[in-house]
Amino acid sequence: MTRAIVNIGPVRANQAFEVRTLLQHPMENGQRSDENGKRIPRRIVTEVEVRFEGELAWSAMLGPGIAANPYLAFWLSLPSEGELLIDWRGDEGFSHRERVAIRFAP
Amino acid sequence: MTAWLLMLALAAPLRSGLEDMSPALQALQRDDSQNPGMLWVRQGEHLFGAQCQRCHAQPPSAKRFPALSEGKLMNLGQRINACRAPAPAWGSEAPELLALTAFLGHRERGQLVEAPKDAALQADLREGERLFRQPMGQLGLSCAQCHDGQAGRRLGGSVILQGHANGYPVYRLAWQDMGSLQRRLRGCMTGVRAEPFAADDPAWTLLELYLKQRGAGLPIEVPAVRP
Numbered sequence: 043m044t045r046a047i048v049n050i051g052p053v054r055a056n057q058a059f060e061v062r063t064l065l066q067h068p069m070e071n072g073q074r075s076d077e078n079g080k081r082i083p084r085r086i087v088t089e090v091e092v093r094f095e096g097e098l099a100w101s102a103m104l105g106p107g108i109a110a111n112p113y114l115a116f117w118l119s120l121p122s123e124g125e126l127l128i129d130w131r132g133d134e135g136f137s138h139r140e141r142v143a144i145r146f147a148p
Numbered sequence: 149m150t151a152w153l154l155m156l157a158l159a160a161p162l163r164s165g166l167e168d169m170s171p172a173l174q175a176l177q178r179d180d181s182q183n184p185g186m187l188w189v190r191q192g193e194h195l196f197g198a199q200c201q202r203c204h205a206q207p208p209s210a211k212r213f214p215a216l217s218e219g220k221l222m223n224l225g226q227r228i229n230a231c232r233a234p235a236p237a238w239g240s241e242a243p244e245l246l247a248l249t250a251f252l253g254h255r256e257r258g259q260l261v262e263a264p265k266d267a268a269l270q271a272d273l274r275e276g277e278r279l280f281r282q283p284m285g286q287l288g289l290s291c292a293q294c295h296d297g298q299a300g301r302r303l304g305g306s307v308i309l310q311g312h313a314n315g316y317p318v319y320r321l322a323w324q325d326m327g328s329l330q331r332r333l334r335g336c337m338t339g340v341r342a343e344p345f346a347a348d349d350p351a352w353t354l355l356e357l358y359l360k361q362r363g364a365g366l367p368i369e370v371p372a373v374r375p
Contacts, residue, residue, distance in 0.1 A: 045191050049181035062181040068324070110324035111184040
């Protein structure tokens with residue numbers, strides 16, 4: 043079962059805050075060979091999209107140079123509370139989604 | 149020759165591998181939002197709830213292992229496999245076993261490694277120490293020669309660590325993966341061009357027992373990050 047960890051500090055309206063994500067994924071770069079000399083095929087996450095209440099807030103395209111279990115941190119600023127959706131997609135039909143309910147701190 | 153080897157002992161104060169890492173890597177281990185090992189801890193938490201909690205209301209202590217259980221010396225992984233019998237045993241690198249041992253070890257992070265005190269384990273401790281001091285492989289090197297005798301100096305540009313086991317299972321950057329103590333020791337044995345013990349050889353657990361005594365007093369760092 044794919045694991046992802048999302049850490050968000052206290053959020054306040056229209057104030058920049060950091061979202062830190064960690065995804066469990068081997069990020070096989072396609073350059074390695076197994077012990078019989080056979081090339082291990084590439085299997086990486088290729089894109090990440092972050093949507094807030096349906097609107098694209100942040101996205102990234104990843105390449106084979108990204109290490110396994112990628113850590114991605116980014117900053118957002120939100121006008122209201124609501125649902126944050128983080129989608130990872132990659133080779134071999136890989137797809138993982140995390141939903142985070144954003145609630146403002148006092 | 150043997151007498152000289154027996155004289156090798158850690159003269160320097162105990163030093164975790166953490167202290168020899170770069171500041172960036174130390175920060176990576178210390179930050180739970182970045183430490184990749186936390187992915188396995190979370191997975192272990194989920195697995196524990198799904199499979200173990202029906203018997204274990206509270207997660208049991210990991211730091212008391214290796215210990216005698218059902219008359220045999222077992223490490224935490226072997227004890228988990230014994231619990232699951234007759235289900236097929238998980239290999240030492242099975243993702244589920246790494247997750248469960250990471251979860252249980254992490255709960256005691258910060259507590260100190262305790263020297264095995266059980267009188268019934270003294271013979272096993274001596275055997276573990278004998279294995280640690282035994283020259284092996286094509287290069288005829290023992291663990292003690294490098295990790296007691298040369299710790300702090302360099303081999304091929306890398307600092308030779310004292311070789312403690314206070315952080316296992318560990319996320320190793322060289323593996324880009326989580327791994328058990330057995331995996332690391334297998335790498336060491338291959339490094340001195342020795343045939344690693346078979347997967348089910350009691351030698352692994354005997355060494356783990358001795359390493360626990362040798363590292364007593366160090367803080368538990370599960371899940372550690374290592375280069």
